[in-house]
Structure formats: C-alpha cells, structure tokens
Amino acid sequence: MKFELEDAHFWPEVLAGTSAFVHKLAVRRAWAKKGVSTELLSYARTRAQELGRAHLRLDCVADRRGLRSLYESFGFELHSVVKIGATSFARYQLSTVEL
Template identity: 60%
Template sequence: MQIEQAQPSEAATVAAVLNEAARWIAAEGRPLWTPADIAPERVRRDTEAGGYFIARSRAEVAGVVRLDLEDPHFWPEIESGSSLYVHKLAVRRAFAGHGVPSLLLDFARERAHRLGRGFLRLDCVADRAPLRALYERNGFSLHSVIHKGERAFARFELPVATFAG
C-alpha cells in the first residue's frame, strides 16, 4: 500500500471516501460526522492546505486521513509544535478488514517522527468501543475524556519515540 499527500485536484476523491464512510456509519445507527464536517468546500480547503493523505492499493483509493499540526479545539492545553493530530481517518468499504487503519496510523507515526513531534494524538466519541480498541491495538493510550457540549470524547496519545520505524 502506498500513502501520499492528497493533491488539491484530489479533493473530490477525499470527500467521496469520507462520505462513503459517513453513510456506512450512519446506516449502522452510529452517525459520526456532521454534513459540515465533510462538506466539499471544507475538504477542498483542507486538501489544498496539505492536510489529507490518501492510501492506495494498486492505484485504487483504499482510505484517507487528515493530519494536523495543531488541534486547539480538542487539545488546547498541549504545547504548540509538540504533537501531530489524526483526524478523519476513513476506509472505503471495499478495503474493510485489510488493515488500512493501522497502515494509516503507522504512516502518521512516521510523519510525526520526521516532523520532530513527540506525540501522535487523536480523539473519538467516547462511546465508540470498537474505534477505541483499534487505537489501543495500535499502541495508543487513553489520555483523558473531555466533554464538548453534550458529547464525551476520548483523547488518545502515542509517544512517537516508541515507534521503532
């Protein structure tokens, strides 16, 4: 599998993967992202800013992830420049069960290391047990649970130094 930064011309491809994942999650009765979270204009802006990465298998898109240098919304207390933040990790249904999330998280770890960031951090809705288990299987530890509005979010972190490369 190859993972590369999404080009601005690939914003529609990124949006399609995110929307496919959002529809699947909603059909399972567990809606996650709001339409505004994955709106084409927002995805285009984030892609143009270099935030999205695409995983491909034999040139076919398998999944996407957004990596941010800062996350003041969910991690306001964290020192600027110390972490890389994972957001919007999504896998196409055709690639479910092929380890794509782990490959994307490994890529994020490597990128954090190359950028000199000491931690890889992410968050998810606190009641998403399968997602939390995925993060823990990939070496993340629960940092804390915070509340935003009426929702609880589990915040996970991984010291990048633990990644052996």
C-alpha cells in the same frame, strides 16, 4: 485521514510544536479489516517522528468501542475523556520517541 500539526479544539492545553494530530480516519467498507487503518496510522506516526513531534494524538466519540479498540491495539493510550458540548470524546496519545 487528516494529519494536522495543531488542534486547539480538542487539545487546547498541548504546547505548539510538540504533537501531531490525526482526524477523520475513515476507510471504505470494501477495504475494512484489511490493514488500511493500521497503514494510515503508521504513516502518521512516521511523519510525526520526521517532524520531531513527541506525540501523535487523536480523539473519537467516547462510545465508539470498535474504533477505540483499533487505536488501543495500535498502541495508543487513553489520555482522558472530555466533554465538549453534549458529547464525550476519548482522547488518545502515542509517543513517537523511539526508545
């Protein structure tokens, strides 16, 4: 997993300093379905909170239903679907502000 503080390629409209971004979330097949992805996302959410970022954002190819289900079950909400080049991407966001 790559944790970043900027993403001008997929999220050009997001104001600097307001969000953190997750990219390249990947788990070896041997560790699939064992909660590793959820732990990585939990770490990213906590780190974003520590840095005072109001949102954690990520994207994936729009037709990756399994991956999108994982993000949605974690609590991410679909923000939008954008087309970059010939590929459609689903963009997700999660509020890190504790209520």
